[in-house]
Amino acid sequence: MPQPATPYGFLRRTPALQWVLLIVISGLVSFILDRAGFPAALFLGPMLVSIAFGVNGATIRLPKPLFQISQGVVGCLIAHAMTAAVLLMVAQHWPLMLLSTSITVLLSVLVGLFLVRFGGLPGSTAAWGTTPGAASAMVAMAEEYGADSRIVATMQYVRVVCVVMISALVGRFLGAEGTGAATQAAQLEWNWQSLSSFAVTLGVVVVGAWLGRRLPAGALMLPIVLGTLVQLGAGIQITLPHWLLALAFGAMGCYVGLRFDQATVRYVMRALPKMIFASLMLIALCAVSALLLAHLMDKDFLSAYLATSPGGLDSMAIIAVESHADVGLVLAMQALRLLGVIVTGPFLARQIARFAKPA
Template sequence: MLMERIASGSQWSLLVIASLILGFLFQAFHVPAALLLGPMIVGVLMGLLGATVRIAPVFFKIAQGILGCMIAQSLSPSILPPLLNDWPMVLLVLVATLLASGLSGWLLVKFSSLPGPTGAWGSSPGGASAMVAMAGDFGADVRLVAFMQYLRVLFVATAAAFVARITLGDSASAAAVIWFPPVDWRFAATLLLALAGVWLGPRLRIPSGALLLPAVVGAVLHSTETMTLQVPEWLLAMAYTLIGWSVGLRFTRPIFRLALQTLPQMVASIIGLMLICGGMAWVLTQVLHVDMLTAYLATSPGGLDTVAIIAAGSNVNLGFVMAMQTLRLLTIIVTGPAMAKFISRSAKPSSSMP
């Protein structure tokens, strides 16, 4: 393959330069999450062309920890009243998402050659990395689950960013960015919090713990004014880029070939789920009086981290988005095994994948 003939050092150089060009080009056109989408698209193209470079899992988790600290700055007790006051609607949206993902997985297994557990876990709209980690324990093909999850992340991230661009116009990213603000000891403490989440998350068996732990602990520290978190733009840009590369480089040609025979069904399943979640977003705007973009991001079936990045660059209610996304992640984790068993037993695929 083309990229395999290029030395590893040259691949890294190409990855960095192309990502910078595309990322800043997107930023020039005020595309939300430009520094996520640019590296992600470059990673996909290089992965399909045979690139051998990869982002070490620990760096992906550190990037999630930094993202968690950024999210913490927007989480406050003020997001709870809307969720508690309208808990029936919040519960209805969670259940509807669960049923929609279950139907999506059932139809995918029914009308493709995917094994039941693989289709079920690949269709679950929780945190992509958490779904991949859990899938192997329930008899699913982890390679295909990862492909399906990150294909949906790619679709959702791209769609959400452009919906934000269309909705907000030039105001989506028009604010001047201060790349290198002054920092003090709180910057070191913020980094320590991010690293603590990376270390503790797996040990406490918390799904997406590298992101959620710094977000929750940081929100308590930030909202009580115990400590103001400092997450400068240059650090966020590095985190966005690492997450984009981690997702994009997973799209290797061998995995793509393996998934090719069921790719149309996968794409149809993803688009169907996105449309259903978009409908639920409209319902949320009518009941909870949140703007359409906030509701859209809150219900989008993408990865927790990528949705957070898009929300952060879109002037929406980030706290509400993260509260809804986290509730859905926890719901999927609890119900996922039972859903996978049900789909495996009730949906009878027409053939078996070799």
């Protein structure tokens, strides 16, 4: 049967042209979003452009092995944050940090139940979409565990935008209260004197993704484990230049975005108000838990708020540095929660799908 006409239907006959246009336009949109200060611009730009291509009948698809390699890069990015200072912070305050992390994860479960019950979302998709971890990691794990990664990506990045905007405002108003303690945020910059470290990092990405390709979320988890062991055990710094991160996030964005069609976009638009409301509800509940954490750990509220905020580790670290908050606490809490949700995410998704019945 003839394919339905679309405004850009001529692209269906030229896959090479589709790829060229997708790469060029994605790069341009990512640059514009990044200059405008949008979080996760390297992922959002390619995903938005790929959605437009998919809705208008594009036939190209990103091979899954490239998606798994991109997961490996994200895993190394997480491992890069697992410094000795972060682990020491966890060792010193682990009971309170574990309690706070558990509260945040529990709140995300409640919000997920709300979305399933009243928002009409599938249980596993709502679980991964509301899980407070690195958005790209949650999208990757949702894909591995059979959830709709398109909806999960939309939910995650709607929340990331809300979190970053609100956290930036909180940091601006409360920045003077920060302790300024101390650790310097990781800078992922190219350094020609560290080619050996970069080669080891690539080895961790490829080997970890290949060994974990048949395990649930293995392409993400094994590079985290291997990268942390290499960095802390062997003393080799995980080196991730900007262009490699751009390629990895761009590939993940294209993989997710090209799977959208017109029906999916209509569904997302109908559910968008509920997604925004759920994100704001989770942010407010986490802010309440930050009050408790600040009191028990004798920390300023800004540092506790950024540490418990359900945003990405990288975004919260940047805001912590700019607002003179306790960067060590923020990195430690965000990293601990990320590992916690990676381990418990599959179980929580099953429980939400099991106990929550859509209204």
